[in-house]
Amino acid sequence: MRSKAITFIAAVLFIVTPAAMGATAPLDVTAKSAIVIEAATGKVLYEKNANDRRYPASTTKIMTLITALEMGNMNDVVTASKAASTTEGSSLWLTEGESLSMLDMLYGIMLVSGNDATVAVAEHLAGSVPAFAQLMTDKAQAIGANHTHFTNSSGLPDVNHYTTAADMAKITAYGYQLPLFATIVSTKEKIMPWQGQQHPRDLFNENRMLWLYDGANGAKTGYTEDAGRCLVSAAKRDGVQLIAVVFDSERMWDDSIAMLNYSFKQIHSQPIIQQGDILKTVKVVDGKDKAVLPLYAQDGVVIPVSGDDEGDFTTVVDVPDKVNAPIEEGQTVGQVKVLYQNKEVGSTNLVAHDSVEKKSLFKSLWSSVQSLVSYMLRNFA
Structure with missing residues (x-):
């Protein structure tokens, strides 16, 4: 099961006025x-x-x-x-x-x-x-x-x-x-x-x-x-x-x-995602020392922007609901796409910020016992 979060990014864009673009003579x-x-x-x-x-x-x-x-x-x-x-x-x-x-x-x-x-x-x-x-x-x-x-x-x-x-x-x-x-x-x-x-x-x-x-x-x-x-x-x-x-x-x-x-x-390039930006976290199953893992943008994304574009760009972040340890630092976990009027115009991978080791068998069993005890106390005490 994968979760998709859609975020409007018009806030990062700015309006380019005719004055900012400079006077443009009519074309012949x-x-x-x-x-x-x-x-x-x-x-x-x-x-x-x-x-x-x-x-x-x-x-x-x-x-x-x-x-x-x-x-x-x-x-x-x-x-x-x-x-x-x-x-x-x-x-x-x-x-x-x-x-x-x-x-x-x-x-x-x-x-x-x-x-x-x-x-x-x-x-x-x-x-x-x-x-x-x-x-x-x-x-x-x-x-x-x-x-x-x-x-x-x-x-x-x-x-x-x-x-x-x-x-x-x-x-x-x-x-x-x-x-x-x-x-x-x-x-x-x-x-x-x-x-x-x-x-x-x-x-x-x-x-x-x-x-x-x-x-x-x-x-x-x-x-x-x-x-x-x-x-x-x-x-x-x-x-x-x-x-x-x-x-x-x-x-x-x-x-x-x-x-x-x-x-x-009439148009210019606008960085919308910077390389290294933390854009999402994901739950880690059976991780030794982390339950939540930050994900960062592997590359930057630059989009072409003109004066009336501010409401037309969106981002779609696509990552799993959870990942299983072990995870290597830099491992691809998901992706972020930039859309213009629902057409993809840029993308980059979302990668793991840190490495996460898998719990030992003993710790996994002990966590299972703790979860069972907690459940029994809540429901049968």
Whole structure:
């Protein structure tokens, strides 16, 4: 049986007034659709026609990456078919029969937008591009991107291949929960084998935000004539991870920088649990010298806070009703979670403050005798 105590923590938050944030000039965004969200909470900090249906072009590859990371083995050898090697558009320059590791294929997809690599990965994992695209669509909708439908893994034009800025922001925020996702999309340069050539492939990330913007850590560019210039960019500062999306933009770099600057002024990180804080006690059964054991936070928890958030965060402390000795100092006993509107945005383990030895057999028997005598005196005296 486990007990769950819910504590509202609005008291530790403070209101950030417009004056405290500084004056923010209105944005002049050229993109037809745009949005900025905070990744952990999903809070929208800026939006423009964010729910309009748009062609995503190569930002599609964010979903390709997520699906491949969750389905694939990064050490698998992936071999390019004729269909993969002759795929139109941007390329990793794969030849028919050429093989790379799954991980290298994914770097090729995200750094230089290799359409050929997306086909090779799709065929390897699902047997065909349409089958893989269905897996992408299913996963997107499981994430909550319900206005998204994929027909291919590259983002090449198709009337039935579409999303929204809001959906793509959700998809990308989900990606940042996967450690390899962040590693891949934030890599500036990658050297990998090039079969049949005298030198390796030397790939440079096409996402210029990695060089232009302080804290930038991904994610993907895109362009087709139908989609226009598209960019999903991400940046992390002081523990706050933002996702910005622009679709069909005349100045996608300028738009994205302006949107991120604007949004970082609206939000800040706030420590809500300090490492070492005593947050709960638990009853110890058969402990030699302790009946109650303090539990402390193993790590600190920092949350993203904006001006109207003070009532939206709660903590949930989850520990057993009792624990049996022996207990080692630092042993995990429970967990505390921080929720934003019932969505988990942070957590840490609750661990034992002290070691507790188990009572000897004699002491356990003597305690049982004492309990029995006490019971008899109360009930039969």
